[in-house]
Amino acid sequence: xxxxxxxxxxxxxxxxxxxxxxxxxxxxxxxxxxxxxxxxxxxxxxxxxxxxxxxxxxxxxxxxxxxxxxxxxxxxxxxxxxxxxxxxxxxxxxxxxxxxxxxxxxxxxxxxxxxxxxxxxxxxxxxxxxxxxxxxxxxxxxxxxxxxxxxxxxxxxxxxxxxxxxxxxxxxxxxxxxxxxxxxxxxxxxxxxxxxxxxxxxxxxxxxxxxxxxxxxxxxxxxxxxxxxxxxxxxxxxxxxxxxxxxxxxxxxxxxxxxxxxxxxxxxxxxxxxxxxxxxxxxxxxxxxxxxxxxxxxxxxxxx
Ligand SMILES: Nc1ncnc2c1ncn2[C@@H]1O[C@H](COP(=O)(O)OP(=O)(O)O)[C@@H](O)[C@H]1O
Ligand SMILES: [Mg+2]
Numbered sequence: 001x002x003x004x005x006x007x008x009x010x011x012x013x014x015x016x017x018x019x020x021x022x023x024x025x026x027x028x029x030x031x032x033x034x035x036x037x038x039x040x041x042x043x044x045x046x047x048x049x050x051x052x053x054x055x056x057x058x059x060x061x062x063x064x065x066x067x068x069x070x071x072x073x074x075x076x077x078x079x080x081x082x083x084x085x086x087x088x089x090x091x092x093x094x095x096x097x098x099x100x101x102x103x104x105x106x107x108x109x110x111x112x113x114x115x116x117x118x119x120x121x122x123x124x125x126x127x128x129x130x131x132x133x134x135x136x137x138x139x140x141x142x143x144x145x146x147x148x149x150x151x152x153x154x155x156x157x158x159x160x161x162x163x164x165x166x167x168x169x170x171x172x173x174x175x176x177x178x179x180x181x182x183x184x185x186x187x188x189x190x191x192x193x194x195x196x197x198x199x200x201x202x203x204x205x206x207x208x209x210x211x212x213x214x215x216x217x218x219x220x221x222x223x224x225x226x227x228x229x230x231x232x233x234x235x236x237x238x239x240x241x242x243x244x245x246x247x248x249x250x251x252x253x254x255x256x257x258x259x260x261x262x263x264x265x266x267x268x269x270x271x272x273x274x275x276x277x278x279x280x281x282x283x284x285x286x287x288x289x290x291x292x293x294x295x296x297x298x299x300x301x302x303x304x
Contacts, residue, residue, distance in 0.1 A: 004063070005030045005157055005188040006051065011060035013046055013212075020046050021057070021212040028190060028205075030156070033183055035199040035206030036192040037294070043212035044192035045085050048161045051190065052082060065157060078106065081150030085161040085192075087142045091135040095126055095145050098134060103152040113152070123181075124148035125174065140171025147178060157188045164198060176201060196291040208297060215297050220290050227296050228288035231268045235261040235275070237282045247271050255295065262292070 006028040013021040021043045028034040036044045049055045051064060053073020062069040067076040089098050096117055103113040121127050124144040129137060137145065143163060150158055163179070164172040179202055183189060193199050199206050200220045207217040216223055230252060235243060240261045244254050247263060250270040255262045265271045268285050275281055 003029065005032070005065060006034075006190065007061075007063045008047075008051075009061040011047075011050065011057045011062060013043075013050060013055070013057050019212060021050070023060070024207075024209075024212065024214055025060075026207050026214065026217060028188060030188050031183070031186050032204045033179070033189040033191060033202050035203035036190070036209055037194070037196070037199045037203075037206050037290070038192075038209030039194050039298075041211075042194075042209040044194075044209065045161055046212070048085075048159055048190070048192060051159060052077065052080070078153065079156045081153065081155035081158045083143075083146050083150050083158065083160040083163050085165070087146050089134045089142060089145060089149070092133065094131050094133055095121060095137070095148075096130045098145060099149055099152055102149050106153040108152075116152070120148040120151055123151070123178065125178075138171070140167050140174065143167060143171070143175060144178070147175070151182075155187070157190070158182065159190045161192045162194070163191065164193070164195065172198075196289065196294055200290040208294060210298050216293070223293050224288050224290060227293045228264060230264050230266045230288065232286055232288050232292055233263040233265055233268055233271055234284040234286070235263065235281060237280050238278060243275070243281075247274050250274060253296075257295070262295075264288070264292075 004027050009025050011021055011024045024047065036047055038044055050057050050062060051069065053070035056070050064076040065079050069076055090101065093101065099117045099120060100110065100113050118127065121130050124147055126141060126144055126148065129141060134142060134145065164175050167175065176198070179189060191202060203220060205217065205219050207214045209215070236259055240256050240259060243261055244256065248254060251263045251265045253264040263271055272283065275283065
């Protein structure tokens, strides 16, 4: 197999005079989980649609599993599974029927499909729902059925657009667990998300998107190390402005978000000493995470 599962080079897309994807380049290695992390409107779904050949870029080059896209997208799509941002299952059909109908698009016979559908439903933890109409399934079950459907052609690459948005924590964990199994089986996954925790847990590498631009790229660990690299103390319960001038000399960087102060402190003890006498303050000291990176790069109220 080629060393590159997907490559984007200088990809641009505008709608009217609005630039939605602004010269994006990245490569994804086979077997990797690559994340596109960004808030609503960052351009994640637009990128996913371009990768699938559903819309064409205005400029740049896209290759998916060795095929140029969009010109040979149909060919590439035979080896790709898709979980779109919004479920588009047929609500009137049963779970099993949805998989059957979808599998026919890949030219598979009903017999071939009947042979694999039970294991796909089992993988999605939906074996007891085979004959339930989709309309009767919960949000998490629908999402897992969409995942099972994406696997019907045994794809090498999965494109998943916000697979857990709108799900409760339990349903989300169940999806994460399934995705990890797929990665262990060697699948390549492109995952869009606005959940920092999801990106941090699942992605080998990711790019942080803001207004269609790649503002940082790397492994979650490397990004955290590079952009934060020290402990974080969250402080709340006091006057953030007053506190920030008090501890400013002892921290590398301070940010304010609402009533919370985020202090990036190489020596957290020094900060704690300053605040020891203050009643009513709550301090939470924790390792840095991807959310800190994101907020640092995109800027919240900068204090220093
Ligand atoms: N078909 C379209 N026509 C006009 N604007 C669009 C269209 N699709 C997306 N956009 C705009 O492009 C921006 C990025 O959208 P999208 O890719 O859906 O972002 P995300 O998936 O990261 O939330 C948004 O501002 C959105 O309004
Ligand atoms: Mg989207």
